[in-house]
Amino acid sequence: MDMKIRAWPVVIMPSAWPGTLIFRHTYLGASSEMGINCVAEAGARLAAESNLMSGQERVPAGISLLPSLTVRSLPLSVNSPTLSSPTLSFERDRAESHIGLFAAQSWYTKVSSSLQRGIKEMRNFRTNERALDIRREFSKGHESYTVSKSIREHVPRLQENRSAFEKYRIIPRVLVPVTHLGFQQSKVKNRSVDMRCSFFGIDLRFPVMIAPSAMHGQAHEDGEKATARAAVRAGSAFTLSSLGSMSMEAIVKKAEALGYRALCLTVDAPITGRRERDLRSGFTVSDAMGQLPNIQMLGNVVNQQLVEFEAQKDLTLDWSIITWLKSICNLPVIAKGILHPADARCAIKAGAAAIVISNHGGRQLDSTPATIDVLPAIAAEVRGEIPIFLDGGIRRGTDVFKALGPGGPAETAQTEATEATFGSCGGF
Numbered sequence: 001m002d003m004k005i006r007a008w009p010v011v012i013m014p015s016a017w018p019g020t021l022i023f024r025h026t027y028l029g030a031s032s033e034m035g036i037n038c039v040a041e042a043g044a045r046l047a048a049e050s051n052l053m054s055g056q057e058r059v060p061a062g063i064s065l066l067p068s069l070t071v072r073s074l075p076l077s078v079n080s081p082t083l084s085s086p087t088l089s090f091e092r093d094r095a096e097s098h099i100g101l102f103a104a105q106s107w108y109t110k111v112s113s114s115l116q117r118g119i120k121e122m123r124n125f126r127t128n129e130r131a132l133d134i135r136r137e138f139s140k141g142h143e144s145y146t147v148s149k150s151i152r153e154h155v156p157r158l159q160e161n162r163s164a165f166e167k168y169r170i171i172p173r174v175l176v177p178v179t180h181l182g183f184q185q186s187k188v189k190n191r192s193v194d195m196r197c198s199f200f201g202i203d204l205r206f207p208v209m210i211a212p213s214a215m216h217g218q219a220h221e222d223g224e225k226a227t228a229r230a231a232v233r234a235g236s237a238f239t240l241s242s243l244g245s246m247s248m249e250a251i252v253k254k255a256e257a258l259g260y261r262a263l264c265l266t267v268d269a270p271i272t273g274r275r276e277r278d279l280r281s282g283f284t285v286s287d288a289m290g291q292l293p294n295i296q297m298l299g300n301v302v303n304q305q306l307v308e309f310e311a312q313k314d315l316t317l318d319w320s321i322i323t324w325l326k327s328i329c330n331l332p333v334i335a336k337g338i339l340h341p342a343d344a345r346c347a348i349k350a351g352a353a354a355i356v357i358s359n360h361g362g363r364q365l366d367s368t369p370a371t372i373d374v375l376p377a378i379a380a381e382v383r384g385e386i387p388i389f390l391d392g393g394i395r396r397g398t399d400v401f402k403a404l405g406p407g408g409p410a411e412t413a414q415t416e417a418t419e420a421t422f423g424s425c426g427g428f
């Protein structure tokens with residue numbers, strides 16, 4: 001077959017029996033942009049996956065990706081009791097225009113941002129309810145190709161970090177006399193339990209810090225201030241995300257003057273991963289709490305901030321950014337988001353003061369390994385030259401214990417081998 005693939009190596013399979021995706025009820029109001037976009041997105045994805053549904057129809061002329069081929073599962077037939085005919089045809093046109101975007105190959109981004117716009121009016125609870133309705137309806141009669149299946153498929157990716165910890169076992173040694181620091185002096189030298197450690201002049205009561213996480217203002221009006229206070233009280237440390245709801249004055253030098261102890265550069269998010277669960281649940285930045293003061297706004301629509309944030313990212317960055325950051329301040333620079341030993345070496349060469357082994361909690365790139373699994377190889381490369389932090393799936397003290405070891409299950413069991421050079425930071 002003679003065909004050119006212009007943007008990506010995915011084509012829609014030719015089919016003698018192209019399908020039409022039929023949504024019997026959407027439970028959405030006639031003017032709901034969300035409904036039609038959900039439907040359009042689901043249909044477009046199914047088309048991309050070549051999942052054959054029932055019925056058949058050709059994509060209207062002028063918008064097909066490969067004119068000689070027939071696209072399956074499109075367009076849509078929306079049949080809601082609340083829709084009058086004129087609205088139906090209007091929305092159907094709209095759906096088809098989304099499919100047209102698909103043909104223009106930027107369909108995914110455009111449908112998603114359109115979906116974001118559509119759900120803006122129906123925040124949180126209502127949005128979730130309606131998304132569930134769509135999902136339920138979508139699954140009727142098409143069980144193997146439902147949106148909920150798509151969500152289930154992605155859950156293991158998010159849980160990989162967690163389940164990887166379960167593979168490692170701790171073999172205890174017994175009748176080893178120890179004392180807890182602060183209770184009584186140890187009778188046996190070097191046998192007291194002391195979890196204190198220190199990084200970049202920050203003294204920690206135990207080797208756990210709070211990873212950067214965006215937009216705490218979404219959860220509470222005190223935003224990152226509350227989290228930072230809690231970290232200090234617990235004897236831990238806090239990393240402020242530049243997507244935080246409280247300003248850190250954006251300027252590196254000012255951060256230094258304000259007493260920040262280190263800069264953490266996230267290197268694994270040149271573009272934000274496509275977070276399908278956020279799309280399904282209708283995640284949106286709330287007007288009241290979602291301000292992102294570190295993002296330069298070109299418009300003034302709140303949800304637009306994330307779009308602006310993406311637009312302001314520089315995709316040409318390379319390791320010299322670490323050198324540059326070091327040249328404009330005296331703060332240690334930490335590279336967050338390392339999964340490969342060679343990148344750990346690059347970070348050291350560029351002058352990073354530490355690295356964070358992280359896959360962004362499984363949120364960035366599909367099919368990345370669990371962080372605890374790549375720790376041994378990276379630790380072998382780094383050989384104690386700089387501290388290694390690790391996040392992803394840390395939920396319990398035993399996870400921290402496992403991460404503190406050199407990485408292998410057998411070595412991890414030897415508590416004496418643990419060193420303060422292994423830090424561990426994780427979101428809650």
Ligand SMILES: Cc1cc2nc3c(=O)[nH]c(=O)nc-3n(C[C@H](O)[C@H](O)[C@H](O)COP(=O)(O)O)c2cc1C
Nearest residue numbers: 211212213214241243266360361391392393426427
């Ligand atoms: C709500 C949320 C927001 C996050 N925001 C950021 C961020 O702004 N910058 C960043 O580098 N990582 C961010 N992360 C990723 C975390 O720093 C960390 O890598 C990840 O949460 C660790 O995995 P875990 O959630 O399984 O502990 C965020 C994570 C969450 C859950």
